[in-house]
Amino acid sequence: MTLAQVVYQISVDADFAAQMRTEPERALAERGLKLSKEEQAFLSRGLKREARGDGSKVSMSDIAALYARWG
Amino acid sequence: MRQAIYSRNTKNKDQGNTSVEWIVLPCLCCQAAGGEYLWAENVCAAWFLFHNAARLMDNIEDKDTPDINLPPEISLSAATGLFFTAQYAINRLFQHPDTKNAANDINKAFISKLLIMCEGQHQDIVQKSPNLKQYWQIAEKKSASFFSLATYSGARIATRNRRILKEFEQYGYHLGLLIQLLDDLEDIYKWLRSDLTGQHLSSCLPFIYLIEVLPETEKKLLVEYLAEGMNDHSKKTSVIDTLDKNGAVLYLFSEIERHSSLAISSLEKAGARSPAKEKLHQIINQLIPPQIIS
Numbered sequence: 381m382t383l384a385q386v387v388y389q390i391s392v393d394a395d396f397a398a399q400m401r402t403e404p405e406r407a408l409a410e411r412g413l414k415l416s417k418e419e420q421a422f423l424s425r426g427l428k429r430e431a432r433g434d435g436s437k438v439s440m441s442d443i444a445a446l447y448a449r450w451g
Numbered sequence: 452m453r454q455a456i457y458s459r460n461t462k463n464k465d466q467g468n469t470s471v472e473w474i475v476l477p478c479l480c481c482q483a484a485g486g487e488y489l490w491a492e493n494v495c496a497a498w499f500l501f502h503n504a505a506r507l508m509d510n511i512e513d514k515d516t517p518d519i520n521l522p523p524e525i526s527l528s529a530a531t532g533l534f535f536t537a538q539y540a541i542n543r544l545f546q547h548p549d550t551k552n553a554a555n556d557i558n559k560a561f562i563s564k565l566l567i568m569c570e571g572q573h574q575d576i577v578q579k580s581p582n583l584k585q586y587w588q589i590a591e592k593k594s595a596s597f598f599s600l601a602t603y604s605g606a607r608i609a610t611r612n613r614r615i616l617k618e619f620e621q622y623g624y625h626l627g628l629l630i631q632l633l634d635d636l637e638d639i640y641k642w643l644r645s646d647l648t649g650q651h652l653s654s655c656l657p658f659i660y661l662i663e664v665l666p667e668t669e670k671k672l673l674v675e676y677l678a679e680g681m682n683d684h685s686k687k688t689s690v691i692d693t694l695d696k697n698g699a700v701l702y703l704f705s706e707i708e709r710h711s712s713l714a715i716s717s718l719e720k721a722g723a724r725s726p727a728k729e730k731l732h733q734i735i736n737q738l739i740p741p742q743i744i745s
Contacts, residue, residue, distance in 0.1 A: 388664035391698030426705035440694040444640035447633050
């Protein structure tokens with residue numbers, strides 16, 4: 381599941397994360413990973429959504445709280 | 452049923468609440484595909500009844516605490532009644548002049564999709580700790596199938612154009628997958644706020660993602676936590692920390708972006724008509740987490 385692998389690498393490898401911002405195709409190729417243009421777009425929007433206004437990242441507990449009894 | 456559908460669609464507006472209720476999904480798709488809203492009332496009824504029957508059965512199979520206190524044998528009996536009542540609603544499609552031409556296709560769709568859902572439910576029961584690929588397979592068979600059934604069936608009353616029907620079906624498919632993700636988040640919330648052990652979380656996407664990507668030593672610890680239970684505060688904090696540090700939030704957001712975008716795109720490709728189109732957009736938009744500012 382390549383998107384999962386790419387997300388994990390972005391999260392634990394700062395160099396890869398930085399390279400993904402500037403040269404995503406090369407960053408992926410160097411690690412033997414492949415994402416479609418569509419998936420890169422979803423990932424890019426996911427990264428924006430993950431960031432808080434103060435520069436920190438949203439926690440799983442924050443998001444889970446949004447969906448308490450949502451159904 | 453007609454009165455119930457009218458009241459579901461208008462009560463929120465009257466109270467100043469703009470959220471759209473899902474029971475009307477087939478009616479909205481019928482309207483969006485060029486038909487009249489209420490032509491799909493029997494499809495709404497059948498779909499809603501099947502949904503509640505499936506929920507009762509799911510609670511029994513998962514040994515969940517039910518929303519209402521029904522013993523399993525009563526739940527089973529109630530679910531059976533709901534199944535047959537739903538079938539009666541489907542049969543009415545054959546009698547009504549507005550729906551009889553589509554009735555055969557809709558009946559076949561209900562049978563085939565519900566069988567796929569049974570397959571998904573069986574897989575869900577036997578595969579207690581699915582991997583990532585299996586998670587998506589099960590979600591496709593269960594939630595995606597169920598919602599695509601509603602959207603296809605509603606649209607089919609209005610049109611027999613296969614290309615358009617495929618797009619409405621895809622809208623429902625992606626909506627169903629989004630809903631599965633949010634169900635998982637609700638499960639995480641309940642675990643965080645209760646004494647639940649969290650062992651059931653091994654079938655929630657954020658945890659399945661972690662087990663897929665973590666190195667062996669960290670994976671082993673997480674799997675142990677999931678097996679033993681995590682109802683003390685320090686374990687919960689440790690597990691949330693692991694989720695946050697290893698990209699579980701980003702993965703979840705990326706998949707939410709994927710399915711919401713593809714759902715909206717399907718509506719555009721279907722040439723969905725206003726005003727139903729805007730309500731179908733709204734159903735997706737109200738599921739997406741707002742940007743958390745601080």
